[in-house]
Amino acid sequence: MGAAIGQILGFAVGVAISPVPIIALILMLFSKKATANSLAFLGGWLIGLTAASIIVLALGLEGSNGDAASGGWVKVLIGAAFLALAVKQWKGRPAEGTEPEMPAWMASIDEFTAVRALGMGALLSGVNPKNLGLTIAAAVAIGQFGLDTGEEAVVVSVYVLLASITLIVPVVGYLAAREKMTPALDAMKVWLMANNATVMAVLFAVLGAKVLGDGITILA
Template sequence: MLDVVGDLIPFAVGVALSPLPLIAVLLVLGSSSPRAASAFFMVGRYVTVAAVALLAAFAAELLPEQGDTPFVGAVLRIVLGAVLIGWAVHKTVHWAGGRDREPELPGWMASIQGTTPPGAARLAIILSAVNVKEVAFGVGAGLTIAAGRPGPGAAVVVALCYAVLACVGVIAVAVCYLVAADRVGPALERVRDWLVANNKIIIAGVLLVIGAILMGEGLRAL
């Protein structure tokens, strides 16, 4: 089971380094109930990330048996890696064209600071379930879990471990604020401002690195 968890690390890192959920949970800290709202956001995020991977794993189990499963998995990694690298190039070009403009929060992000704890949970679910990049990573993680052929119980455990790694940034922010809000509050505000200013190039860098890793793994497995 540990070898399957190890294979999930590239997917988990790709999700963990996505700046939008981190920006969102940092904005949630500006709500009227920051501790409760950040905790609700953390739980919503964790459950959704785990569920996406688990559903993909169970769906893969329902597919007809393939004659050469390792080959199919290798091709899928190469294709996903190529898509991510192409996406990274697109993001970089878009960032370079607008880097002279002052970064602004989208309207939906600016409204997060007025959210309630249930609203924070809903936001976490939406950000985790409709973000194409994160869903792609989640599906890749699910296919990797299925390729390891664990039983249903082991698959759940592996998916939960994957979600811990994938949500480590959000978990760290929420837990730090819960236990030491006065000390970490100013630092978290600075982190939020930096992420807002640099989120496009961060996303591009993450996509490029993870895409290259996936392509390399796929090529080695052929």
């Protein structure tokens, strides 16, 4: 089980470094329904990530029953897709000095209900292409260790917790010490909005190379 946890650490960090959900969460913390919406968003994120992990494990994409090749091909496809997305993000980054445009849904966060915040959290964790791809890769890695159900549950829990740490810390910190956290969160929001495309391009490139390499190793 320890080896499986070691394998999923990189994927969890990749999910945790998600500028858009972090920006959305910070905007919720600054909204008039900060407590209800931020907790709902975090809950939706945890539910989406957990559900995606369980579904992929249930589908058996890891190539169980001795067929490791299918898991290898899944990783090759995910890695190649990530590298393509890295190029797309790099080419689409805003010109220096240009203020990035905020998506319409993000601009309306102040009007979100708790239910909508919950749904948005689930979508950004379980359906977002980057996070879904990383969760599939993590589930493939977990499945190849032949763990029993209880051990898989522990590893998935560790994955979800680590992948959510960049959302858990701001929520807990802001609700516990609002005045102290506000300047730091505001600065983080501004930086992430300005550098989102660059961060994502670098992240996709690094993760794509790793996942593609893992897949090639399995197939070799």
